[in-house]
Amino acid sequence: MSHSSAVPGYRQLFALTGPWFAPVAFVARLPLAMAQLGSLLLVSGVTGSYGAGGLTAGALAVANAVVAPLAGALADRVGQRPVLLVQSIGAALALLALVLTATPGRPLVLVLGCAAIAGALLPQAGTLARVRWRLLASRAERPRLTETAFAYEGAADEASFVLGPALVGLLAALVAPAGALLVAAALVVVFGLAFALHPSATLTRPDRSLPTTTGGGPLLPPGLAVLLLAMLGVGMVFGSVQTGNSVLATAAGEPGLTGGLHALLGVGSVLAGLLVPALPARWTLRRRLLVSAAALLVLSLPLLAVSTLLPLSVVLLVLGLSIAPTMITLFSLVAEVAPPQRITTALTLLAGTTGVGYALGSGLAGRLADWGGHTPAYAVTVAAGALAAGMALAAQRSASVPQRVADRVDAGASGPTTTR
Incomplete structure (x- = not known):
């Protein structure tokens, strides 16, 4: 697997959309990455209670996980543009309301309500972008570019959830936690609307030529439940690792790390996600899922032995190499399993499952950490890796999970379809 073999695929991918789609879609996902930590810091600072801040952040995250699939279903019915227009404006107003209501003396239930509305309306731009990439690759008759697109989007999602909280921390330090949420509101208005109005949004209009029997099929086709459980495990890895890191860093006297x-x-x-397109094309999606999920389990095991921050840093960096390939392959498989x-x-349901897993992993790890410190918290991470690996193994035996081998990109194929 080499970096150079992945570069031509990315060049062809970005040629499908013109220069603005990728940066607009990337910034459009930052408000979701910023809002959870921003609401936690804001409410904790105003009330003096980390419990109230955690409830607010949890309300926002859970509402997004629950409502996102419903928004996805609506986008399937009417197209992405009208859904995104309403979401972008509504989410900005809800974030503004959250800032205005998070003041001393206001009932917590009012704050929680505003946070839940904001979470329900914040668009999952990364998931919606995946749908557009898939349609663009299909029209250009370059199916391998779908794999490249999902690899890019997986890396972009990871980058947003590194950059977003970092931006919140910077704004909270320089201005105030409220300033971070106001910036998130401004970003969702400007870039959410730009993402909605991009010409590629017209590709997601309902296709009346598709058989009506497909539209009437089950929401959870056979095989999808196994893939959702695998993604639940990945989400639990995120939540439990973050809790374990916090416990260990605090015990080491460095909570800020x-x-x-x-x-x-x-x-x-x-890094691993960007290199997924360079994997051998003979690898089926099932095989890729099994290898990457098994790596997630194996690479999480050293967490049970760490007791200082330097070894932990190495383990986390290496463990990360298994995460994006697992998530990217799950998105690719769900795109194959779901009715057109x-x-x-289906894709928003998969993304929402990650959020549910995060909350579940964080909660379990927190309870165990109260009892025995960071090692029991990391035990949840290992168990989550075992869940993902077990579901990947089950997918190998499921006739309803496709084997598909991605076609190689043919540099001499017909030119890309551009939407400008």
């Missing part, structure tokens, strides 16, 4: 430690996981994941008329629904 928690964010940096978690960022190392993202750095390894971004419900592709956005």
Whole structure:
């Protein structure tokens, strides 16, 4: 697997959309990455209670995980543009309301309500971009570019969840936590609307030529449940690792390093994700999932032995190498399993499952950490890796999970379809 063999695929991929699509879609996902930590810092600072801040951040995250598939289903029915227009404006207003209501003396239930509305409306730009890339690659008759697109989007998601919290921390230090949420509101208006109005959004209009029987098929086709459980495991890895990192860093007298430690996981994941298109084309999606999920389990085991921050840093960087390949392959498989008329629904459901897993992993690891410190918290990470690996093994035996081998990109194929 080499960096140079992946570069031509990325060049051809970005030629499909023109120069603005990728940067607009990337910035459009930052508000979601910023809002959870921003709301936690804001409410904790105003109330003096980390519990209230955690409840607010949790309300935002859970609402997004629950409502995103519903928004995806609506986008499948009417197209992405109208859904994104409403989401972008509504999310900005809800974030503004959250800032205005998070003041001393205001009922916490009002703050939680604003946070939940903001979470429900914040668009999952990365998932919606994947749908557009898939349609563009299909029209250009370059199916291998779908794999490249999902690899790029996986890396972009990881980068956003490193950059977003870092931006929140910087703004909270220089201005105030409220300033971070106001910036998130401004970004979702400007870049959310730009993403909605990009010409590629017209590709997601319902295709009336598709058989109506597909549209009436089950929301959870056979095989999708196994893939969702695998992604639940990946989400639990994120949540439990962050909790374990916080406990270990605090015990070492360096609680401020928690964010940096978690960022190392993202750095390894971004690097591996960008190189996924260079994997041998003979590897089936099932095989890729099994190898990457098994690596997730094996590379998480050293967490049970770490007791200082330097070894932990190395383990996290290496563990990150298994995360993006696992997530990218899961998105590719779900795109194959889902009925064409419900592709956005399925992909947003998969993305929402990550959030549910994060909350579950964080909660379990926190309870165990209260009992026994960082090692029991990291035990949740290992168990989550075992869940992902077990579901990957189950996918090998499922006739409803496709084997597909991605076609290689043919540099001499017909020119790309450009939407400008």
